[in-house]
Amino acid sequence: MSGGGDHHTVSFVQTVRAALVLSRREQVSLLAVALIFGAAALLPVFNTGYWLSIGVSIAMFTVLATSWTLFSGPTNYIALSTAAFFGIGMYIVGGGLPYLPFPALVAVAAITGALFAAVVGLATLRISGVYFVIFTLGLAELVRQVVAWAQHVMGTSSGLYVLIGMSDQAMYWLLLGVAALVYLVGWFIGRSRLGFALRIIGNDEVVAVHSGINTARAKVVLFVISSSFAAVTGALVAPRWSYVEPSIAFSPFLSFEVVIMALLGGVHRLWGPLVGVIPFTLLWEFISAKFPAQTTLLLGACFLLIVYFIPRGVVGLIEDTVRQLRRRKSDNG
């Protein structure tokens, strides 16, 4: 996977071409996905109040959980840093609004998130082992401390106002668009050499190294993509809270919720997290309305239930059941 620049561009073009050759079955599923997205985009037509706001949450967590799965799914490296990148995106919008227009800030968030992820990845992912998980565990808290310190030094208040009029409807469509992009990127990676390399790394990193895969590069690239999406999401939803403060932007619960939803759905399929996001967002809406004081406890309990009883997620459960049914059928027939 190393070589000169020319060789690289050629192989890249070839990869793109190869990935664009679709079988009949893939064409059908692509069409189905497009139809589902089209149907989802119609939600604001039917309801612009409560359900639309839930729709925004679902779209947001779909982006976060699916992009989390892009990296952590195949590699088994658990990233606990979603909130750090999400918060960075939010603060870039909060702090940058007086100077730059909103779309430019979203781009800045994407680039900053990518650069920061590259630094973190280069420091921790070159070495195998649990260093990466540990590093990401406190990352949100670290960024929060540094942001608070920087604001203290510059003499600004810790909260920032994000006062741009953005309707829930616009935010929903934007997030839906980003979700579509995540799926496209994920689907493309899954078909590429990179995706293949990641699956080998996840199965056995030593084997991956010995078969000539540059494991560090593959891991860093995916972590950068995944984190950049988290930063973009933070930037896009910043207007939802007209007042951004560290406890919202760098909430440790966010990282936790994203991991729960992805695991509930299943991380070995691209569409797995979605299966977790929808029921969990609805359940969470219910729980935080009924038991506002016990949310942390219940969140932890839900997480343990998933880890112990459905380790492969709902999708894994479905697949196992289908396989058993098929086997029984073939035994009978």
Place this chain on the structure above:
Amino acid sequence: MDVLIIGLLLGGTYALMAMGLQLQYGVARIMNLASGETLVCGAFAAVWLFTAYKLGPLLALVGIVPLAFVANWAIYRFMMLPLVRRAKSQGQLEVDAILATFGLSFVAIGVLLAMFGGEFLAYSYLAEPFRIFGQPYALNRIAAFLCSAALCAGLYVWLHHTRAGLTLRAVSVNPSAAGLVGINVMRTSALAFALGGAVSASGGALLSMYLTFDASLGVIFTLKALVIVIMGGVGDIRGAIVASFILGLTETAVATYIDPGLTLAAAYILFIVILLVRPEGLFGRRPS
């Protein structure tokens, strides 16, 4: 001078917390992300015993340590052991343990929130000056340091000069070989995990003498303990002690000269330096 002494005193108490995690990760092979919560539980128990019953934290240790031991033994027996049995490989176990203890940490925070609420808790104990080289230092810091040093020394002697300690070190070096020479690896791991939890909780009780705690602080202590363990080298007690002092000193220096709000940044800087320069830790052996 101030920085040096306060840093050393802090480092000495951190050593206890790091040894707790060292036992759990180095021997029982469980990367316990709820280690900081164990520490916070110990701290809250000490605060509660002091405010409700006027019981000093040093005396409270007598109750906290056995309780934490039993609780952590139960966690190993009923939550970790099924994962150990289920895991097909060491990597799978590591991922499962990380996820399970991560979930557990949120359960612990939830329980603490329900019992004590979300505010910072502290109490005033031995808050009188004690002179070292003519400079006054809070007596509670010194008492916590001495108590922590005594516990660390006791643990060190126990690990290196008793048969039970020897089995623990054997499992730490190589679990499957330890099994071959007739050591009950599961039971030894459970013992190490329980002991580690008890040590972490006692570290919390001692730190509560001069630090304020709230329910959500656990993750910071987990991270500090992990950084110390990695810096010292997994499974190496001497390394953990040296690394604790380095972290205590760095943190105090950052808090004094730059900003008290940046202590976690100090831990991260050390972490990055270690990862770039010596990922196997100060005293760790390079994997062959």
